[in-house]
Amino acid sequence: MNSNNRTSILTVDHLSKSFGGVKAVNDLSFSVTQNNIHAIIGPNGAGKSTLFNLITGVISPNEGKIQLLDTDITSLRPDKIAQHGISRTFQNIRLFPDMTVFETVLIGTYLFTGGKLLPAVLRTKEFREKELQAKARIEEILQFVGLWEIRHEYAAKLSYGNQRRVEIARALATNPLLLLLDEPTAGMNQKETKELMQLFSQVNTQGITILIIAHDMHLVNTLSDQITVINFGEKLVEGPPELIQNHPAVMEAYMGRAEVNA
Numbered sequence: 439m440n441s442n443n444r445t446s447i448l449t450v451d452h453l454s455k456s457f458g459g460v461k462a463v464n465d466l467s468f469s470v471t472q473n474n475i476h477a478i479i480g481p482n483g484a485g486k487s488t489l490f491n492l493i494t495g496v497i498s499p500n501e502g503k504i505q506l507l508d509t510d511i512t513s514l515r516p517d518k519i520a521q522h523g524i525s526r527t528f529q530n531i532r533l534f535p536d537m538t539v540f541e542t543v544l545i546g547t548y549l550f551t552g553g554k555l556l557p558a559v560l561r562t563k564e565f566r567e568k569e570l571q572a573k574a575r576i577e578e579i580l581q582f583v584g585l586w587e588i589r590h591e592y593a594a595k596l597s598y599g600n601q602r603r604v605e606i607a608r609a610l611a612t613n614p615l616l617l618l619l620d621e622p623t624a625g626m627n628q629k630e631t632k633e634l635m636q637l638f639s640q641v642n643t644q645g646i647t648i649l650i651i652a653h654d655m656h657l658v659n660t661l662s663d664q665i666t667v668i669n670f671g672e673k674l675v676e677g678p679p680e681l682i683q684n685h686p687a688v689m690e691a692y693m694g695r696a697e698v699n700a
């Protein structure tokens with residue numbers, strides 16, 4: 439965590455997205471400071487996942503702009519956005535059933551960085567050199583996330599916590615500047631949650647900015663430098679955890695909802 443560096447890595451500017459009559463994201467503006475852990479919180483249906491889908495190019499906004507450092511990434515294709523340095527994990531873990539941990543992370547680098555198929559099929563010299571480099575980098579990442587010893591096991595058969603680590607490893611393999619984590623500890627037990635929180639902190643220490651959607655207020659308050667609270671697609675309030683924790687507008691938005699007690 440480093441709040442001294444004030445450069446904005448991600449700028450969301452008057453962003454809106456509607457589905458039929460529902461304004462899922464409504465004139466939303468905020469920025470993420472480089473090297474921070476920045477949390478997005480809000481009640482169910484507030485627009486958090488829609489926001490992540492807009493940032494990663496899965497869907498296009500009706501209005502507004504998204505900028506990564508100096509680059510306008512609004513409505514770019516997901517693979518292009520990944521190449522610019524944004525990587526993500528999903529709310530529901532998405533792993534191929536017949537791939538080992540190592541293969542999952544290796545294929546992730548090709549899929550998300552737009553690797554070309556033909557050189558891979560022909561196994562050109564350039565491809566083989568790149569493959570060696572990629573494998574070395576993946577070893578480094580798997581050691582880092584604690585999965586190297588089980589690299590030959592099927593990813594989808596691992597414990598829930600380790601499956602999440604595979605997803606994080608796959609996201610790290612694209613060398614992101616900004617990592618988006620969508621409810622990464624949902625469904626995890628206490629031990630897994632604690633270990634993942636340590637991992638996020640270590641990832642952040644490597645200089646990777648993190649934007650995280652979470653319902654777990656202990657996680658949010660412990661890890662975040664900055665919190666943006668959204669409700670009905672709009673920004674409700676923003677600030678460091680000590681400001682957000684007991685903010686009357688936040689209490690009101692969450693009133694009667696289970697996640698405020700999480």
Ligand SMILES: Nc1ncnc2c1ncn2[C@@H]1O[C@H](COP(=O)(O)OP(=O)(O)OP(=O)(O)O)[C@@H](O)[C@H]1O
Pocket residue numbers: 457460461462480481482483484485486487488489
């Ligand atoms: N593809 C879609 N088509 C129609 N409506 C959608 C679509 N995606 C999201 N919505 C609606 O947009 C609003 C915001 O949904 P979104 O999933 O972004 O909220 P969320 O904050 O991520 O919720 P949760 O915490 O439950 O995951 C909701 O009213 C939802 O029903």
